[in-house]
Amino acid sequence: MRRVLLALLGGIAILAAGVAMRRPLIDMMLYHPMAGIDRAPERLGIDADEVFVVTEDGVRLHAYHLQAEGATRAILFLHGNAGNAAHRLPDAERLRRLGADVLLLDYRGYGHSEGSPSEAGLYADARAGLAHLTGTLGFDEQRVALFGRSLGGAVAVDLAQDRKLAGIILISTFSSLADVGSRHFTPIARIFAGRGYRAEEKIKRVRAPLLFFHGDRDRIVPFELGQRLFAAAPEPKAFETLSNTGHNDIVEIGGAAYFARIGAFLDGVAPTSSR
DSSP states (O other): OHHHHHHHHHHHHHHHHHHHHHHHHHHHHHOEEOBSOSSOGGGGTOOOEEEEEEOTTSOEEEEEEEOOTTOOOEEEEEOOSEEOGGGGHHHHHHHHTTTOEEEEEOOTTSBTOOSOOOHHHHHHHHHHHHHIIIIISOOOGGGEEEEEETHHHHHHHHHHBTOOOSEEEEESOOSOHHHHHHHHSOTTHHHHHTTOSOHHHHGGGBOSOEEEEEETTOTTTTHHHHHHHHHHSOSSEEEEEETTOOSSOHHHHHHHHHHHHHHHHHHHHSOSOOO
């Protein structure tokens, strides 16, 4: 009996330790920030202003503002889980050419932003980015579209809940962190992932038009998870399958047609007009 009790207590202790370490382990696996700026916009031939915004919890974030002459619409660019905003400058420049100001945000702990990344923190960062576009830069919220890639798509879904935004563009975005974990590891990963980044639940409260892109050979965020998120989304919505495309080659393979589709979406949800 004593041995059974000791074994039971040992099992409980191990389980408790696992639960206590769950969040640090998940964060370590999920976030891969690169500090500093290793690709300055001027070296890429891109005209971008460096700006700083402060979140509701006092974290100072770094961002790039790419201005389109006479733009009456704007895009909040929410990138994926690795690197920093500087790595996305070429993509942001192509979005700017569609006739929209682009605010490319570095999450806390990324680039020259302060702090350390967390789910609640990234949500707060996105809210600060939107506030900068609508407050400091003067864009009406209904003239702002969200562009979220991979993890940034889940952040965009959280931000979009119950807001009257122009639209939301989701690139290679998943239904939930637990779904991704169970695809890469085992179903038990759901327990450790918990209820993190529950985009599938939150997308039901999105009130803006949605445009999805997903590669059919995506091995990081499997194609079916993008389809699952799309199925849960309210209308109006559209899903673009990128054939023979993985997670990190969408721009290369999608090319001009990919950006043209985004441009057509923007023209539909936020046509050129005065602010």
